[in-house]
Amino acid sequence: MPTVATTVSPPVPDTAPAVSGRAGARPRRSSATLAALPLLVFVTVFFGLPMVAVGIGAVTVTDRATDTTTLTAANLSRSVQGAYLDALTSSIKLSLITAALGVVLGTLLAQAVVASRLPGLRNLVVTASGVLANFGGVPLAFAFIATLGISGVMTELLHLTEAGWSLYTPAGLAVVYLYFLIPLMVLVIAPALDGLRPQWREAAANCGATGWQFWRLIGLPVLGPSLLGGFVLLFGTAFAAYATAAAMVGSVLPLVTLQIADALSGNVLIGQEGVASALALDMVIVAGLVMAIYLPLQRRSARWLR
Amino acid sequence: MAALTRRTRVWHGLVLAVFGLYFAAPLVASFVFTVDVPGQGLTGQAYADILGAPGFTDGLGLSLLLAVATIVLVLALVVPAMVAVRLRPGRLGTVVEVLCTLPLVVPPIAFVAGIGSILQLGPERLSDTPLYQTFLAVQDERFPVALVLSYTVLALPFVFRSLDSGLRAIDVPTLTEAARNCGASWWQVLVRVLLPNLRSSLAGAAFLTLALVLGEYTIARILTFETFPVWIVKVSGSEARLSVAVSLLSLLITWLLLLALSSAGTRAKTASEE
Numbered sequence: 069m070p071t072v073a074t075t076v077s078p079p080v081p082d083t084a085p086a087v088s089g090r091a092g093a094r095p096r097r098s099s100a101t102l103a104a105l106p107l108l109v110f111v112t113v114f115f116g117l118p119m120v121a122v123g124i125g126a127v128t129v130t131d132r133a134t135d136t137t138t139l140t141a142a143n144l145s146r147s148v149q150g151a152y153l154d155a156l157t158s159s160i161k162l163s164l165i166t167a168a169l170g171v172v173l174g175t176l177l178a179q180a181v182v183a184s185r186l187p188g189l190r191n192l193v194v195t196a197s198g199v200l201a202n203f204g205g206v207p208l209a210f211a212f213i214a215t216l217g218i219s220g221v222m223t224e225l226l227h228l229t230e231a232g233w234s235l236y237t238p239a240g241l242a243v244v245y246l247y248f249l250i251p252l253m254v255l256v257i258a259p260a261l262d263g264l265r266p267q268w269r270e271a272a273a274n275c276g277a278t279g280w281q282f283w284r285l286i287g288l289p290v291l292g293p294s295l296l297g298g299f300v301l302l303f304g305t306a307f308a309a310y311a312t313a314a315a316m317v318g319s320v321l322p323l324v325t326l327q328i329a330d331a332l333s334g335n336v337l338i339g340q341e342g343v344a345s346a347l348a349l350d351m352v353i354v355a356g357l358v359m360a361i362y363l364p365l366q367r368r369s370a371r372w373l374r
Numbered sequence: 375m376a377a378l379t380r381r382t383r384v385w386h387g388l389v390l391a392v393f394g395l396y397f398a399a400p401l402v403a404s405f406v407f408t409v410d411v412p413g414q415g416l417t418g419q420a421y422a423d424i425l426g427a428p429g430f431t432d433g434l435g436l437s438l439l440l441a442v443a444t445i446v447l448v449l450a451l452v453v454p455a456m457v458a459v460r461l462r463p464g465r466l467g468t469v470v471e472v473l474c475t476l477p478l479v480v481p482p483i484a485f486v487a488g489i490g491s492i493l494q495l496g497p498e499r500l501s502d503t504p505l506y507q508t509f510l511a512v513q514d515e516r517f518p519v520a521l522v523l524s525y526t527v528l529a530l531p532f533v534f535r536s537l538d539s540g541l542r543a544i545d546v547p548t549l550t551e552a553a554r555n556c557g558a559s560w561w562q563v564l565v566r567v568l569l570p571n572l573r574s575s576l577a578g579a580a581f582l583t584l585a586l587v588l589g590e591y592t593i594a595r596i597l598t599f600e601t602f603p604v605w606i607v608k609v610s611g612s613e614a615r616l617s618v619a620v621s622l623l624s625l626l627i628t629w630l631l632l633l634a635l636s637s638a639g640t641r642a643k644t645a646s647e648e
Contacts, residue, residue: 099560103458104470107451111473115527118488119480125491173393180389183382189390199632200397205589206603207621207628210610211400214407214618221403221410247400250393308481311591315607325483332490332596345491348484359479 122352125345143342147350152343155322156350159307162238162323166245167302171295173246174253175261181254182261194258197251204248209315212244236317244312249302256301260294297365304358307351324351401622408619420619427616433605439517440601441587444525445580448533451526453576456537457568460546474534477527482592489524490596515599524593529586533579540575544568585628 126147129140146152181193215222216235223229234240264287272282288295310325317326324347331344408420424430452474459467477485493513512519546568553567569576591603600608602624610617 097462097464100458100462100466104455104466107455107470108473110451111476111527111530114523115473115477115480115485118485118492120488121491122484122488125487176389177393180386184386184390195633196397199629206591206606207589207625208400210606210618210621211404211625213614215400215403221406222399247397308483310481310483311589311603314595315591315610325481328483328487329592329596332487344487348487351481351484352479355481355484356479 119352122345122348125342126349129342140342143346144349146343147346151322152324152327152347155324155327156347158238158322159324160354162241162245163303163306165238166242166249166306167299169242170246170249170253170302170306171299174250174298175257175291175295177250178254178258178261182258190258193254197254197258200251201248201255204244204309205311206315208244208247209312212247213316216240216243236320238321241313241317241321244316245306245309249306252302252305253298256298257291257294260291264290293365297362300358300362300365304355304362307358308355401625404618404622408615408622411615420615421623423613423616424620424623427609427613429600429605429609430620433600433602436516436600437588437602440521440525441584443517443522444529444587445583447522448526448529448583449576449579452530452533452537452579453569453572454564456534456541457546457564460541461550471534474530478531482528482590483596485524485527486593486596489520489593493520493597513597518597518599520597521594521599521601525583525587525590528590528593529583532582532586536575536579536582537572540572540578543575544571581631581634585632588624588628 126143127139127141128137129142130137148156177193181190184190212220212235214220216228216233217223218229218235220235223233223235235243268286269282272286277285308325310329313321313323313326314329328344328347328351331347409416409418411417411419455470459470493509495509512523549567549571550563553563558567589603590601591607594601594604595607606617606620606624609620
């Protein structure tokens, strides 16, 4: 009987390819490429081309009269001036503040849940977070309008308007954003908090460390990458949010996403159509930087969580 | 470690109570808002009006249609690619991973800026070529293919992650080898061996895509298609109560879907650990 080389590969998923004794148990390299080809083509065409269009639109201007397209830096420089600069900075400011609040509050919630040592509670909160973090958008905006808007239930119940409250301000928007940012942070930080073994704490206590020393020298350094990664992820999410803001405040608040939508809907001066592309490019650059920080951090923190 | 002190317990309870209140308040208050009409007392009229509201069935129908088309397309693109990459690890795997993750980097509003300028090319540059008809066809209001294509791009990262964790849990090379040694064709390997093993992660990917498409507002609004979320915003101007009632219902339905998905996920995980 021919020996079939099945003993070579123990069933370890995710690592080494199984060595096969028979031809045809693995696809040829060319057919593997063939199977992936539709995806590669699809992404190149339907994601690549729009991105190229944004890039081209940002650095060119088309003269309608003569139908000539020329290179220009005007769009980009306009996109970082005046009202557009205000929108960009207030978007970044709002995202920074909500991300920071989200990190602190999300960690607080996750710590309370993890430290309670009730597995049922932990599962409940993590599952609910997975649900809440993913999809806010339009329905969330309306739920908040009904709650804290001008004639919202809580606003009237607690006479918040007299107290100076308005949902249609950056502070109001922050309250809404936190509704999906806090759960997102819980998802990021809960596994990291699990990785903080009680034994470490005991060991530190046995060596005479105070609670503060434990957190400063052990807890925070281990949590560090996850905290920073969470902050960056929250920032990116808040920065890219459009639906919630649009459904809530229309274009009352200057936010870069709202400005782009405005420009795309034709509400710009003649000759400034390129500004939408330029703003979009600005956003992609900021979001790209964010991801460039986040992905390596995520890998780093994954080391501790095995 | 010593038992948790009484003070920590009180502190944890307090933290949980405050967060519980924050997350429950908008839902409870929205419900009160929809049923408690000033001057009329309690009424369920807003909910009764939903079905008859003009545009509701059209918007929801369009969104569901788009969701189904997107799910079919995204799975048809990603599944073969990821299975092939598992069987032939190498540089191709990195390429697929990067391509599927890239859409996360680009905010939807920036993406739609690009789509918008490409769609504009149609009437501006291509009006006397056969391509022009294609440009018109993808923007058909009854079935906007342009939206299906955009949503497929947006869904790629979620589908990739869901399938990736599913593929990690099974031993693709061994299963494939066994099936091939028994004389199965590649098609049989995929349909009769691999896909049944990936059932829960395929369902997960489909659910996430469904939720994504049902909630997507940015792209539909900019390209001016009246999908379900766009319709909600449109009616909010005249019928605030109705729009809140629909929002609440759609939030609850989406959450139930996702909840079902994640509890199925945990069950599958515990089953595989046993």
